[in-house]
Amino acid sequence: MTDSTPIFQARAIEKAFPGVMALSGVDMTLHSGSIHALLGENGAGKSTLIKVITGVHAPTAGTLLLDGEQVSFANPRDAIVQGIGVVHQERNLFPRFSIAENIHLEQLAGGLIKPIDYKELNENARPWLRALDLDIDPATPVSELSVARMQLVEIAKALSLQSRVLLLDEPTASLTSSETDRLFTILRRLRDSGTSLVFVSHKLEEVQEICDRVTVLRDGANACDSQPMQGVGRQDLVRMMIGRAEGTASWRASDTSTHPEVLGLSDVSTTLGHKGINLSVRKGEVVGLYGLVGAGRTELAKAIMGKFALTGGTVAINGAPVTIPNVAAAIHDHGLGYISEDRKNEGLILQHSVLSNVGVPIWRKLAGRFGTLFDRDIRKAALPYLQKLEVKTPSLSQTVANLSGGNQQKISVAKWLAAGVQFLIVDEPSVGIDIKTKAYLHELLRDLADQGTAILVISSDMPEMIALADRIAVMDDYRIMGEIANTGKYDEIAPAIMALIHDSVAPAA
Amino acid sequence: MTSPDSTLPASPLGPNAGRSTTHFFLSNEFGLILLIVIFAMIFGATAQGFLSKFNLFTLGRNSAVNIMIGLSMMTVIVTGGLNLAVGAMGVSVAMTCGWLIEGVGVPWPLAILGALAFGAALGWINGAMVVKTGLHSFIITLATMSIFFGAMIFLTRAESFRELPSAFSTFGRMKFGGYLSPLLLVTLVVALLLAWLYRRTLTGREMLAAGASPAAAELSGIRVDRIITLCHMLSGVLAGLAALMLVARNGAAIPSMAGQLGQDWLLPAFLGPVLGGTLLQGGKVSVLGTVLGAFLVTMLSSGLLMLQVGAFWVQTFLGLMLLVAVLLDKARRSYLARRNLA
């Protein structure tokens, strides 16, 4: 099961985007009859590699080999035709079409007018459904299925296209544990019948349970290349993913326990489902909010900012209870700021200039009588912060979309520095930026805190959390599971965080 | 070109002057000015009386209305939406003004203000519905176009107000220096105010930010819902102004002056902004471009008519122009994108 011939190989793949080297010489070798784990932290290059393999991006350099022969994919369709199937996190189904039609739409592409024989279509779909233990009428519309079953329909569709390599991108992200177990049974059966599966996941327990080989990416390069899973422990995977050295280095203890509280949430619940949230951030303190994707962290941040309504509890700012009706009030009346994880859609106005972006929160402050607003005032107010953060741009009138991710993130930070907020929420600070900028950013956030800003950092990147935070609050399923005082020691804190999430006994350090 | 790696200049006096001149020659506005000059020369040489004082007067008067209609649409395009009801709103405002004067007996200056306020109210209805329902403004304004126009026709029994004070028609016929219509001056003043609004005021900047990326604008402290409603209200006022200028030209408020449902205004409304380089996705605006675009269109129609092309073919030419304009604009943008200038 492990010593079969490679069916697919990626060799020395490089992929450069303007300003960022996303992949620099990545290798991966897939065998048939194997389940191959692809691991890496956010920004390690995992999704770029998937996109190269499935024909979304053309690699800048390097070769792809299918059955030992060099191939190149002009577009995603091309990859599918050559036998590389992929099941993305977002669904690629037609909800109002039946299961059978979704699976076999491909086969209809032959003729335009020949009436469709739905009876035959349903019969043809049955074997694929049976192979996946799906006991449903193939005539059922896909919109009536659960998420788990939709995913299986996509797998069935990929299999019906004779996919020999099947990539599953975070397939368990939205599944319950029993659904996951059922999926794994099916994946094992597919493996035994010779399919080569690539399993992408954040959940290391699952990876260890089902995968027989593993490739780990870190900072766009291999931390390990297609190693057999045997003998690789959980700690080894973690070490390869995060690299031991960083994580501990930049943390420094600071005692903020006597500082006044800037933001206090007591027993807060929201329309989105948060229950009994208690959280306090003091002046000059960096509090981490750790949780997996979907735990409700970003949603809590937006509720604090006044975007979503509270259904109970109180929010206090500088000790006084307040109601924040909308985001504008949070920013202008209470001095709160929020740096979004989704920089391209929510953080920046990509088609506008650097100056425009950095100035938005201070426009109101700078506006004169009759609402006049002059560029020179904005420039005077914002330029010092852009210079301080060493934003690299040819001019202030440069369109932000043309800058690198790191520079874009610096602008998002500069915006709030210029606004002089007293409380700043930073959501996934290091998404899509390179390692150097990341270190710089961490330094900057710490400095900002030392100068008195209260900061809430949201992250699912554990080393980042441990490097930055004074205290770490752990969130799961829209609740705060507990709080840990950070000691900066990864070996102590990481298991403690995981223990809070899994509500299980912490493994001995 | 400067490499994107250079750090910010230490002096706060930002962009280097050399690049902004090349920028101007590659800009849409420059292209439009060039086209206007070229066509003016062609028509001047070939069409009898094109440069006569009388023709310049009518040209100015017609372009005043067309530019205003274009500006009315532009204020909504800024939000990434559109306003199919411009014509219906404009006519409703004109009829309201006529009714206030003839039916109620309000003095005309007050009637004009009241009618424009009514235009703002109609815009508020559009804006509030777009914001509250989250539906695209296309379908909302398609419906309100029908509702506004239907209600207007029902209330007026499709009859005109012809007994307006002479101030209206006097203003419409007035000529400065024998060829300049004061209507054009009104339009140019409005255009200057709009340019000021988008460049130099808080509200205008917030409109652009909200149009470019509503989510980012909201999280940066802009009341996006209010701003979008405001854009629709502004559109209503400008549509009303355009209609009132038509009243001045015709000397009467006529229910059919924008055609069935006000549809006759749709093409001029889009031609100006689209030719002028205002992005239909929202967030970018060119007031000068809209003015030049609408002027070019009016001049072309007038010139073609004088060349005896036949009044009925002019509409075909305008449609072709819109097509050519969007194609050229697309080509220009991809060229700029390739050279990383945009």
Next chain:
Amino acid sequence: MTQISRLSRTDWFGPLLATIIAIVVIRAFSANFLSSFNIQILLLAIAVNALVAYSQMIIIAIGQMNLSVGAIGGLAAISFVGMIEVWGIPAPLAVILALAIGVGCGVINGVLIRITGISAFVITLATLSIFKGINLGITEAQPFYGVPDSVKAFGSALVFGPIPWLVVPTVLVAVGLWFMLSRMPVGRFILAVGSNEHAAGLSGISVGATVIIAHGISGLLAAIAGVLVVARLQIGQPSIGDDWLILSFAAPVIGGAILAGGHVSVSATFLGVVIVAIITQALVLFNIDPFLVQVVLGALILAAVGLNKLRARAPIGQGT
């Protein structure tokens, strides 16, 4: 119990209920409403309007819009009569040529949208103006009167009872469209492209060809509607199609079509047309100002999009 909730989820149930209620209420107030003369007038209006609505519906199905439906219909209508009057072409051939012009106009729309990547709104606004301008350029805004007797006869003949021959083409088109959208690959591709263009491309569907075909069909249906109007009016008016825009969106939207694409209903759109026709007729019967039709039409669109939005929010079904 579950039967009713299932019924209420179909697109045609709501409009059908509304139609029945409207008929019953109006019948209660006006005995004339179901007279055979009235039914004939209703059917004549429905015959043309349904085609107009279908012409827009097929474009809504791919998630676009077509502002030039009326202009295409008008151009086909005046070409039809014009060719007969000016060139002396026999009527059947003129019908075929007029429909070919409609298809051609639609294909031009589709090709322009596809190769330029510019929004359907802008492209069809431009072609609306072009087609309408050609119409006016040819006719100089004067009608063609040379409608042959055979066409006039077709326009006023009755199949039996109050049912005019004019509804026959419409019924054929409706059945054909239903069959295409539910049973033929091309119809499924149109819906697939409207539902998720990206996924459709990944499934091997040629998105470009599908878009062009949909626009071609839209042009064809608009042209048929134009020719039927000529038969009904017995004259080739250049203004045919000028007032189609609102109606073309109203009926599909009342019929539950999703403007984002991927979902339309032939039967529910038909009911949408019927509702609009009944209300128009009722306003006439009750001597209510016919101008109010516009207000009602606009309000119907708002109500329908609002309801569709609510319906979309409710869960469609529960998985196991």
